[in-house]
Amino acid sequence: MNSNEITQISIAGLKIGITGLQAAIEAAQALAGASEEEIAQFLFEYLKKKNYIPGAAADEYRQAFLREYKKARGEAVVEERRGVSIKVLGPGCAACRQLEQNIMAVVAELGLPADIEHITDIKEIARLGVVSTPGLMINDELKAAGHAPNREKLKKLLQEATAR
Secondary structure, eight states: OOTTOEEEEEETTEEEEEETHHHHHHHHGGGTTOOHHHHHHHHHHHHHTTSOOOGGGHHHHHHHHHHHHHHHTTOOOOOOOSSEEEEEESSSOHHHHHHHHHHHHHHHHHTOOEEEEEEOOHHHHHHTTOOSSSEEEETTEEEEESSOOOHHHHHHHHHHHHHO
């Protein structure tokens, strides 16, 4: 595993790039039987060598690192979420870009807090279960594949997602 690989994770509602997360998780496997606090502290100490971690956010980073460790081990975790999580899935074609622009416009119109991510990596798109693009996921649920919903449909999907 490349110790300089950057992985995006959610910390305090923001997507943050972390260098060496996978290598840290692999190193933490040696701590079998340790408490969650010990594992979180190990990951924190390991990762702060290669990443800027604001002192005031240290606890949020520890929690996020532990959450990623648990996910890597296949444990069920509750994802941190503030607002709506939206993923546009597509290689960057005109339809994908238009879908992303429409989503941004609808999110702004509704005044929703949202994390919008455009995933262009074909392997990641396939891993998420999409075989034809553009695809749309809202709060990790596939809402469209092979077509881009119009703005009215996007508005309805986002309103439904926030009502839950």
